[in-house]
Structures are given as structure tokens and as C-alpha cells.
Amino acid sequence: MSVLFLLIALCSPFNFIQSPMDFGPLNFLQTSDSAAIDFGRIFFNSPSAILQPNSVDEISLLLKFISLSSYSKVTVAARGAGHSIHGQAQAPNGIVIEMDSLPLSLKIHRKGKRDEGYSYADVSGGALWIEVLRESLKHGLAPRSWTDYLYLSVGGTLSNAGISGQTFKHGPQISNVLKLDVITGTGEIVRCSPSKRAELFYGVLGGLGQFGIITSARIVLEDAPHKVKWVRAFYDDFGAFTEDQEMLVSMADKVDYVEGFMVLNEQSLEGASVAFPSHFHFIASNTNNTSQVYYCVEIAFYYYSQKASHVEKVAKETLRKLDCIPSLVYETEVSYFDFLNRVSAEEANLRARGLWEVAHPWLNMFVPRSQIKAFKDLLLQTISPDHFEGPILIYPIRRDKWNGNTSAVLPEDKENILYIVGMLRSASPQCVSESPCLQSYLQQNNKITEGATSISLHSNSKIQIADPNGQDHELETISGSDSLKRSDLGGKLYLSYYSEEEHWKKHFGGKWERFLARKKMFDPLQILAPGQRIFKRKYSAHL
Template identity: 65%
Template sequence: MEFALFCTRINFIGLLLALLSPCKFIQSPMDFAPLNLLQTTNSASLDFGRIYFNSPSAVLRPHSPKEISLLLGFLSASSFSKVTVAARGAGHSIHGQAQALNGIVIEMESLPPSIEIHRIGEGECGSSYADVSGGTLWVELLKESLKEGLAPRSWTDYLYLSIGGTLSNAGISGQTFKFGPQISNILQLDVVTGTGELVTCSPHRSPELFYAVLGGLGQFGIITKARILLQEAPQKVKWVRAFYDNFEVFIEDQEFLVGMADMVDYVEGFMVLNEDSFHGSFIAFPANLGFIPQLQPRDSHVYYCIEFAVYDQPDKATHLDQVVEEISRKLRFMPSLIYSVEVSYFDFLNRVRMEEQNLRGSGLWDVSHPWLNMFVPKAGISQFKDLLLDNITPSTFKGPILIYPILRDKWDPNTSAVLPDWKGSENIEYTVGMLRSASCSQQCLEDFMGQNRQITAKATDPAGTIGAKQYLPHYTKEEQWRVHFGCKWQQFVARKSAFDPLNILAPAQAIFKRK
């Protein structure tokens, strides 16, 4: 009975929107036989994580932000409705965050693609920017901006993610230490709030909504356009990897590199757990180098690798080899275990695409991905590394484990994004990404998820000594979210009441229940 009433309401919404605009609803696979359900779950009920498969009752493919506004305005004004709404970008969520069980999923890729590049001034004094629709992929923006000799300053490692999707989290990679996350490089947003209001916001215009949406996990509004800061783009990149057998030296050298922001443009690092991960970690490193590392992982011994890059500067003559040599002389990697290659700026930023193609070929892309991403204070990073190794099986682990430093003062505290509590005057935090691929049974996947929960509980325990926070967080209870947001919780709740008072948006985050 309840489902029948719900379907009636969905049909009424579709009829209303059909009268008001050219919106097109796609009938949900829930209304078809199980065989057809499998054929259609690669859309609104499927994501990269392949852990949760929550089917919506309808899908909206909007042709304009106005259509999203009409939908949310109607739902917000309908006291009888319990329908929830989730915006879906490129579908790269891990825990079904862009799904809406029995609700409505808005496929943002249906918005007309729009990228407008505005060049203002030259060099460091310029303030060029791009106006980009929320469903656009970062790789699409990169291609268009490079035509003008420009590019965004901050990136994610993987470029086939939507603008709105990463800005709803933070958007981080090896440039974060230098320019902050992507949410620290946004000048203006167009947002549809949970009440259906279309708002243009910035630090000076509706600033509370602007900062709420950035890192807001989709809770306060749907980003339909973003104004992204650009800079002069380099043409060439010197890409370097150096190996370590001592964790403390590895960490200290990373911190040394992020302190050289005038010379170094990118810093990441990863753990080499076993022979498979050792070879797998180099898929994205160009093969034309003849790269054959002399390192052979020993039983029960973990190695570490620092990856850094130096860009040529468009406004100055940069001798990349000389800069890399000067930097390398100050590092303490294992003798002779340093490798470098010169590539184009585009190829460097798009490096994970090569890895994706290899993983697809080996059947490890379209599998479950029980990933765990954490922010860890500098004081707790060694303890967290030990916790990680105590809870996984290094010899059989499949996938990279990233570890690299970021700087707190590059993050705007007004946004909704959460970092660990600042320990004294320490400015360094670490990003740790355990990016596992799981081509195994359901029980095996549940075991991996159990490991993640155990690591998370220990690392984020307020009474513990690590003091970590989840990035791309996943919790199922309000009290867990309350601990996660800490001193930001009351502000988060107040913003929710202001911009989505009926708790319509992003239901799969399980932060608020639909009113």
C-alpha cells in the first residue's frame, strides 16, 4: 500500500513537471522484472564502490538548473511527501552517497555542458577563472583551459570526476599542500537549495550558503555552476619517484618537500606492501623510461616511495633537471633508487587514466572498492601506519596505499569540510588513502569493510591518541556524525535547517532523517 501511494506521488510529480517544463523522468528499474533490474543498475543505483545498490523510484535528467529548482521547490512545498533527492555526478562514490532509495536521483551529466574561460591579467597578478556547469568533468575543464594556456591550480588524482561532486567533498591530491584543496580555489557558485531556491553565492554574496556547500556532502544544495580560479599552465613536468625502507625518513623527506613550495609543485607518497603492489604502483609511470626498479620486496618488509614533480614556469626559464638535482641532493632515499621522466602537463595530470585502462584490462576496475580515506595529524601518523598494517594482510593486499602531507592553513575553516583538531601549533596533517580492489565473495567484501570500521573506530576515537578524521566519510548513525564534525556540528545543523529544512537532499549520507 505504502509503495503504491509512493509511486502515485512520483507519477504526480512527473506530471506536474511535465506541465511546467520539458523535464524527462526515466522509469525506475524497481518497476521491472529482476532481469531488467540488473540491466539498468549501472546508472542511478550503481557507483564505483559497488558496495551499496539502492534503487530510486525515478531519475531526473535535467536540461537546466530551473528544472532542478522546480522539483525541489515542489517537494519542499508538499507536506505529504517523503521523497528524497540525490545529485549524481560521475558516479564515483564509494558508499552509495549519490543514491536515493525509493527517492529521486538527479543525473547532473544531463545539464548542458558549459565551460567559459575568462583570462584577466597575466602571471601571478592575474585572476583568470572558468565558469563551469556542475556536471562537467575536471578533465573536460583541463582540456578547454589548456587551449588558453590556463589551468586550475588544485586537482584530484583522477580527473574523470564531476565538478560538483568533488566540491561537495574537498578535492585533494599532491597539489593540496601548495594551493589547498579544490574548495579553497572557488570564487563563486550557483546552487539550488533544498527548498528549490536558485542562488548565486560567493564569499561576499550569500556567504553562509557558499561555505556550507563547499565540503558539505551535498546536504545544503546542488551545485549547478562553479567559478574556478585559474593560473598560467606549465607545458612540461619533471616527474620523480624515490624509494625508502624507513618510514620515519620517508615522512621527514615528504615534510621537507612540502616546505619547498617555491620549487616543488606536487608531493605524494605510497606504501609498497608486496610484489603485486610494487609492480602495480608503477602502472602510471611512463614505460618509455625503461623503468626497471632494482628493489625486490622482502618478506614482511614494507617499502615506501615519494613521488614529487616540478613544473616548468611559463613566466620564467626553469631548468627542470637542475631543480630536481638540487632537491634530490637533500633527500635521503635508498642509494640509486630514484627515477624520473619528463612528460607533458596534461599527461602528468591524467596519469591515473593509464592505470584505469590497465585495471580494466585485468578485471580490477569494475569490482568492489572498499576504500578508506583518512586525515591524520602529524603526531599520530606513525601510530596510524602501525594500526593499518596490524589490520590488513600486507602480503595479499591489492591496491595502493597513499600517504602524503597537507597543510592546514591552506584550508578555509569557514567551509563544511572537517580536518582533525589542530594539535598545538602543528600545521601538517596527512592524507592516507587505502584504495583496495576487492574481486571476491560477499563474505570477503564484508570482512574488508569490517577491517575499515575497526581502523576507523580506533583512529577516530576521541579518547585515543591518533585523532584522525574520515575523508569522504561514511557513517550510519547521527551520533557518529556528531563526533565526526565535532565543534562544527552545531553550525552544520543550523545550515541544514536554513537551506534544506525538510532534509530532502543527499539521504544516503544518513546524517539527517527526512522530515
């Protein structure tokens, strides 16, 4: 279709645009399997077409065409690194925009050259955080807030929150953004910030892609350390484990990173880092107990060249305060780059074992501090620790480091300390979509979600534990209503994946009305991010 014919079609009183291939001189591909698959490998929804844009203007043009055609049912999803779990970046029968097709833009600015008061990076939304790290380190700088895994897109993490062991100190990644370039659902290209078009700026941050597509972000940078003291301390008591973590996050002037995880079995430690013992037997040899669940706190202290001796002293004093198993404390020193890129070792391990390109029925949740032990008990009552494959993260963050104007959702209690829990399971290669074992894992996740959030997803569900040998073990039969009566821990899903509007209303709670108002303002036809399953596309059913 020529540009002239396209303009005639748009100006016509009739609407000819009915399918993705009608949108003119854009770089479309016919659909491929890649756009129907994400890291989760749970949902497989093929688009009708894929757009590989050469410029931001092409994305704007596409969205303008769609929004001007009131009879079109076409939806649009932006896809970054494809690391979604539940099909959030898919667009069933719609258009997937591959953001990494845009030219990479990454410019570093040192403090003082502009009026921001910060050093910062202007980076395209499709860029990966590993690219931001490499470029900023050339200037002795680095973003101050991270995700654990760096091969994620900037736009993707900012559409959720972006959390890791630095979150207690600097807040999530969405708390470290100065400006955004966004294309709304109507195709408008907008530069926004806390002082300009603030409603869009805050709405997009943590907004699950519902209000606009992030094409560029201005990220706060700080001086990069050159080395990291990295410590792991092990525990056999959950109370001591959480108390020490809460003490550590209260020492933000001394500690730079805090995460914790459960040690269920051999797989809890394998491949995580060559810097530490990677086999479960080293615990058994020190505790004479192989049946218990153990816990590990990871701590990092950053070295800056001018205060290396001070860091050594602070680290020694801090570790002396821990109530861990004294014989199970391990220290190492690594470069800052290697520390931030530590999960790549786990990726290499999983790839070697054939456990990377498999289903990942992950569950991520924010849990109030007062309910973290009850949540841990619910977790261990639901999963099979002996057969669980993957890490389970449990660590505290601070509410006062989050901006309440963003769309991100935290538990509604008033405690400043809350926990992030990440159940990052890898299924076996035989455990594929629709298979009984994968369905049993998803049912387990639903049970935990129901017990922790008050949102009833299913009723009369039998929970099956599947072991690596393919045998299913029935755990118990529950109903959503019974689960709700038994526990409501006030938790909130992170990387949420509800499918019913009523569930989303409960999830957003007091933020729902503002979320709904922002959707009407910036994507009134509900074109964007259909894979989130929050809103249904609006169109006119009759010519």
C-alpha cells in the same frame, strides 16, 4: 500531468504529491540499475525515478514541488560521475538527478577581463575535471588544484574537498572557488560567493550535498606549465619517508607536487605508470630484502618555458637533500596533461585485469602529523600486506591552505602539517556485496576507523583476512570499546560514510552546530543527499 493540473495541485489545500512520478512535465525515467550502483559497489539502493534535467530550472521546479508537499517522503540526490564509494549519491525510493544531462557549460576568462583579479573558468557542476583541463589548456591555463583522478564531476569533488599532490601548495579544490550557483533544498536558485550569501557558499563547499546542488562553479585558473619533471624516490624507513615529505611541502616555492605511497607487494606498483619500474623485483634486486614494506615519494617540478634551466637546478638541489635509497631514484619528463591524467593508466590496467568494475572498499582519512606512525602501525596490523590489492597513499598537506568556514572537517589538533591516507583497495571479482570476503574488508576498515577516530562503530567484531584464493584467516577479535581504549589518534574520515547521528556529531565535532544550522536554513525538510545518512527526511505523518 499538465502544467495547469500541477499548479492546481500545488495551490490546493490538499497535498497530492506522494511519489516521484507525480511531479509533472519533467524528463523522468523509470529507475535503472545505473542509479543504484556506484564505484564502491558496496551499497545498492534503487530510486523510484531518475531525472535527466534539460535545465537548472527543472531541478529548481522539482525541489519546489517536493518542499511544498509536507506529506511527501521523497528525497533527492544529485549524481555526477557516480564515483561515490558508500552510496552517497543514491536516493533509496527517491529521485536521482543525473547532473551530466544538463547542457555542458565551460567558459574561460583571462585575468583582466573581469574584476576577480584571477583567470577563471565558469563551468557547470556536472562537467568532468578532464573536460575542464582540456578546455583551459587551449588558452594556456589550468586549474591550480586537482584530484588524482580527473573523471570526476566538478560538483562532486567540491561537495567533498578535492585533494591531491598540489593540496599542500594551493589548498584543496574548495579553496580555489570564487563563486557558485546553487539550488537549495527549497528550490531556490542562488548565486553565492565569499561576499554574497556567504553562509551558503561556504556551507556547500565540503558540505556533502546537504545544503544545495551545485549547478555551476567559478574555478581559479593559472598559467599552465608545458612540461613536468616527475620523480619517484624509494625508502625502507618510514621516518625518513615522512621527514622528507614534510621537508618537501615546506618548499612550496620550489616543489609543485608531493605525494607518497606504501609499497606492500607487486600490486602496489603495477599499472601506475609506464614511466617508472612497475614490478616489485626491481626493489629486491637493489635491497636484497623482499619481506619489508617500502615507501615511495612522488615529486613534480613544473616547467614554464621562460625558466626551464632554473627548474633543472632546483630539482637537482632538492633531490640531493632526500634521505632515500640512493639507487632507487627515478626521473622522467612528461607533458602536463599526461601528468595530471596519470591515473588513467592505472584505470586501463585495472580494466585489463577485470578489477575496475568490482567492489572498492576504500578508506580515506586525515591523520594528525604526531600520530602518522601510530596510524601506519595500526594499518599494517589490520590488513594483510601480502594480499592487498591497490595503492595506499600517505602524504602531508597544510592546514593553513584550508578555509575553516567551509564544511570540510580536519583533525582538531593545532598542528599545521597533517596527513591524508587513502587505502584504495580493489576487491576480487568474486568478492561481491554480502560476501564474507567483502564483509571482512569492511570490518578491517571499521577497525582502523575506530582506532583512529574515537568513534566506535561495532562491538565484538572478528576481523578476517581474505586472500585471493578465497581462504579466510582470522586476525583477532576486538570490541569497539577495547579499540577505543587502545588508541584514539584524532583522525577524521574523508569521504565520510557514518550512518548514526551520534557518529556524525563526533565526526564534525566543533563544526556540528554550524552544520546543523545550515541544514535548517537551506534544506529544512532534509530532502537532499539521503545517501549520506546524516539526516532523516522530515514530513507530516497525518493529513
